[in-house]
Structures are given as C-alpha cells and as structure tokens.
Amino acid sequence: MMQIKRLEIAISHARGLVTNCYLVELPDGTVIVDPAEDAAQIISALGKNRPQAVILTHRHDDHLLAVPELVAHYGEQLPVYVHEADLAAAHDSIAVRLEPLHGGERLCGVFEVIHTPGHSSGSICLYVPDEGLLFSGDTLFEGTCGAVHFESGSPSQMHDSLQRLAKLPKATVVLPGHGNPTTIGEELTAGLVEI
Numbered sequence: 001m002m003q004i005k006r007l008e009i010a011i012s013h014a015r016g017l018v019t020n021c022y023l024v025e026l027p028d029g030t031v032i033v034d035p036a037e038d039a040a041q042i043i044s045a046l047g048k049n050r051p052q053a054v055i056l057t058h059r060h061d062d063h064l065l066a067v068p069e070l071v072a073h074y075g076e077q078l079p080v081y082v083h084e085a086d087l088a089a090a091h092d093s094i095a096v097r098l099e100p101l102h103g104g105e106r107l108c109g110v111f112e113v114i115h116t117p118g119h120s121s122g123s124i125c126l127y128v129p130d131e132g133l134l135f136s137g138d139t140l141f142e143g144t145c146g147a148v149h150f151e152s153g154s155p156s157q158m159h160d161s162l163q164r165l166a167k168l169p170k171a172t173v174v175l176p177g178h179g180n181p182t183t184i185g186e187e188l189t190a191g192l193v194e195i
C-alpha cells in the first residue's frame with residue numbers, strides 16, 4: 001500500500017482557501033503533488049525523505065507557490081512537471097525549469113497522466129491504477145467539479161474530461177486539490193456526469 005500524506009496548506013493570498021498538497025512515498029523518493037505554499041511545512045513533513053519529483057496538476061498559484069523554495073532547498077535536479085498547455089502560465093508565477101507533460105505518460109513508475117482540460121487548458125489528473133487512486137487537482141471535488149470561468153477554462157472540455165473520469169473503476173478513490181476525498185462511484189451517484 002502506497003503511503004500518502006495529505007498536507008492542508010492555507011493560501012495566504014486568498015482568505016480561507018486551503019489546498020491539499022500530497023506527499024506520495026515511493027521507493028525512489030517522495031513525489032510531491034501540488035506544493036501549494038509554505039515550503040517550510042512541506043520540508044518538515046518530508047523529514048528525512050528526499051523528494052524525487054514535483055508534479056503540478058495545473059497552473060494556478062494555489063497549487064505551486066512553494067516550488068522555488070523546494071528547488072532551492074533540494075537542488076535544481078528536482079524535476080517539476082506540468083502539462084505543456086499550462087507551462088507558460090505556471091512559469092510566470094515560478095521562475096524555475098519546468099518539464100512539459102503531454103498526457104498519456106507514466107511518471108515515477110506509478111502515475112498515469114490523464115489530460116483533463118476544463119478548469120485550465122493544461123489540467124491533469126494522476127491515476128494510480130495499481131492502488132485505485134486518482135489525484136484530481138481542481139478537475140473533480142467531492143460533490144462538484146472545478147470552476148470553468150478562468151482564463152483558459154472551458155465548460156465543454158470539462159464535460160468531456162468528466163466523461164473520461166467517469167469510465168474509471170467506481171471504487172477509485174479521488175484525492176482532490178481542495179476538500180475531502182471521494183470516489184468515482186459516489187460522484188457518479190451524485191449525478192456529476194450524465195452517461
């Protein structure tokens with residue numbers, strides 16, 4: 001069973017907003033999904049574990065502001081992945097080297113990258129089939145989907161992305177960018193997508 005730590009990080013520029021940052025422990029080092037802010041909290045939670053990669057689910061500031069400090073702390077060889085469609089916008093916020101994703105690749109041996117545009121053009125979900133887990137970023141939350149009114153958002157792309165996620169096994173545990181975990185089955189029951 002994969003060890004996952006969920007850190008709830010308060011976002012200083014948006015009152016009341018809390019982002020989930022996930023630390024996924026793997027044999028070759030911990031993978032950090034969405035280092036929202038507060039690098040000190042993340043470094044302290046990592047403890048003696050070294051990170052092997054940072055994966056960003058999308059371009060928004062509430063998911064990536066700790067990246068420069070983490071790269072400074074752990075070294076520039078720490079890869080930071082983001083979908084190619086969100087790369088330029090992410091780079092505007094964090095001036096570090098970013099590795100582009102295209103969707104369909106397998107990262108760190110376990111994460112299948114699913115391109116799920118709609119909340120932003122480069123939003124991704126990370127699917128771990130062996131564990132029945134989906135890191136859904138701001139695409140799918142408990143009881144709702146991500147907002148589509150942002151600059152590169154699109155209701156029709158969000159609809160198509162949710163249809164894709166709806167095909168995953170119902171028991172898949174969804175770990176979203178904000179709020180509590182859910183499952184694909186619960187969200188189907190809640191009528192998130194009409195099939």
Ligand SMILES: [Zn+2]
Pocket residue numbers: 058060119138
């Ligand atoms: Zn977002």
Ligand SMILES: [Zn+2]
Pocket residue numbers: 019060062063138177178
């Ligand atoms: Zn967010």
